[in-house]
Amino acid sequence: MNVLVINAGSSSLKYQLFNMETETILAKGLCERIGIDGHLKHKPSLAGKKVFDEAVSLPTHAEAISAVIDKLTSADYGVIECLSEIKAVGHRAVHGGRRFFGSALINDEVVAILEDCIRLAPLHIPANLMGIRACQIAMPGVPQVAVFDTAFHHTIPEHAYIYPIPYKYYEENDIRRYGFHGSSHRYVSAIAIQHLDKTNDTKVITCHLGNGSSLAAVKNGKSIDTTMGVTPLEGVPMGTRCGSVDPSMVDIIADIENISIKETMDILNKKSGVLGIYGESSDFRDIEIAAGYDMNTGFDDKSATPNKRAKLALEVFNYQVAKFIGSYIVALGGLDALVFTAGIGENSPYVRRAICDLLKGIGIKIDEHTNAVRAGDFLDITAEGSIAKVFVIPTDEELVIARDTMEIIHK
Numbered sequence: 290m291n292v293l294v295i296n297a298g299s300s301s302l303k304y305q306l307f308n309m310e311t312e313t314i315l316a317k318g319l320c321e322r323i324g325i326d327g328h329l330k331h332k333p334s335l336a337g338k339k340v341f342d343e344a345v346s347l348p349t350h351a352e353a354i355s356a357v358i359d360k361l362t363s364a365d366y367g368v369i370e371c372l373s374e375i376k377a378v379g380h381r382a383v384h385g386g387r388r389f390f391g392s393a394l395i396n397d398e399v400v401a402i403l404e405d406c407i408r409l410a411p412l413h414i415p416a417n418l419m420g421i422r423a424c425q426i427a428m429p430g431v432p433q434v435a436v437f438d439t440a441f442h443h444t445i446p447e448h449a450y451i452y453p454i455p456y457k458y459y460e461e462n463d464i465r466r467y468g469f470h471g472s473s474h475r476y477v478s479a480i481a482i483q484h485l486d487k488t489n490d491t492k493v494i495t496c497h498l499g500n501g502s503s504l505a506a507v508k509n510g511k512s513i514d515t516t517m518g519v520t521p522l523e524g525v526p527m528g529t530r531c532g533s534v535d536p537s538m539v540d541i542i543a544d545i546e547n548i549s550i551k552e553t554m555d556i557l558n559k560k561s562g563v564l565g566i567y568g569e570s571s572d573f574r575d576i577e578i579a580a581g582y583d584m585n586t587g588f589d590d591k592s593a594t595p596n597k598r599a600k601l602a603l604e605v606f607n608y609q610v611a612k613f614i615g616s617y618i619v620a621l622g623g624l625d626a627l628v629f630t631a632g633i634g635e636n637s638p639y640v641r642r643a644i645c646d647l648l649k650g651i652g653i654k655i656d657e658h659t660n661a662v663r664a665g666d667f668l669d670i671t672a673e674g675s676i677a678k679v680f681v682i683p684t685d686e687e688l689v690i691a692r693d694t695m696e697i698i699h700k
């Protein structure tokens with residue numbers, strides 16, 4: 290049984306086709322520059338099938354889905370004979386608001402609720418809806434499932450999700466902490482728990498560190514707090530997002546630049562974070578090299594001349610992540626495992642070492658040689674005497690979406 294997983298952005302659409310008997314990927318790819326000109330990268334996993342990487346006209350998401358189906362079923366690039374071999378489609382849906390506590394079979398009511406959530410995620414939900422509509426048209430009758438980034442965090446208690454602002458904004462406008470990257474936090478925390486020598490009273494902190502970054506405190510497999518808020522802007526500093534800052538600065542920057550609040554928010558979303566401090570790039574690989582770190586070991590590259598602001602950008606990031614980890618140890622009442630995942634968490638020995646250095650005072654210790662291993666798989670980097678395990682766990686949000694899709698259509 291094959292499940293197609295779709296992650297639609299405003300001008301991009303990522304996809305993976307899974308064989309769910311074996312949980313293996315048959316093909317994956319990316320449509321880019323939708324609505325601009327269009328490009329499709331398609332990578333089949335079957336021997337003898339060709340990779341496609343060319344410009345394709347993609348005026349809307351509908352043409353993008355058609356192009357994907359065309360490649361999945363073609364003689365040269367395809368992995369299935371015909372469209373009917375796709376039994377269901379799972380969509381990554383960024384925001385489920387207060388209505389969705391788990392994944393949902395998409396029907397008119399679910400679409401209407403998603404439309405209502407646009408006010409909470411105006412950049413993301415319209416793109417999700419375009420992906421859903423395009424699939425409904427291209428594959429009528431094939432069940433479509435929405436898997437929400439926010440759902441895993443629905444177990445966060447009231448005292449952690451209510452903001453200290455007038456209560457009516459929660460009651461009347463749904464303003465509360467929602468949290469994101471739920472599929473990732475759910476997936477890696479479950480694997481971490483399997484590697485603990487206990488099954489009860491488990492306390493795990495998951496650090497999803499990528500272009501967007503968030504942490505979650507997970508008690509007995511359930512999220513009890515997370516760093517992102519009503520939107521993905523809150524929490525730790527990110528590639529281009531500021532994370533938690535004094536909200537008064539919105540007013541101050543708007544005054545300095547003589548711009549609107551919307552334009553100021555654009556600065557905090559797209560020009561801040563490590564990019565804002567370093568000024569040259571938001572990519573951690575560029576910043577680590579500029580700061581004079583050896584990408585393989587995570588230690589100083591003695592031959593490099595470090596750029597001060599690149600170094601500072603990394604220090605600000607590491608410090609904020611470590612500070613949240615400390616606060617989540619309080620929220621959990623202890624710690625069994627600290628997990629690093631996503632682009633930076635999985636691949637940067639420097640960031641893991643620097644964050645764990647800041648946690649030495651509370652007894653978290655990693656083995657620096659194991660930390661420099663690039664396993665691409667589960668890695669235990671705990672050093673002897675550490676108060677908690679430290680794991681590197683590759684995330685797989687698409688597999689979570691495919692598994693949830695299977696579960697929902699078999700209900």
Ligand code: ADP
Nearest residue numbers: 498499500501571572573574631632633636637
């Ligand atoms: P997204 O949030 O877009 O899914 P990813 O999880 O793919 O992002 O993470 C992207 C980030 O991971 C980028 O900042 C990139 O520089 C960083 N990254 C990838 N590989 C490495 C590496 N070897 N060392 C340091 N950072 C890395």
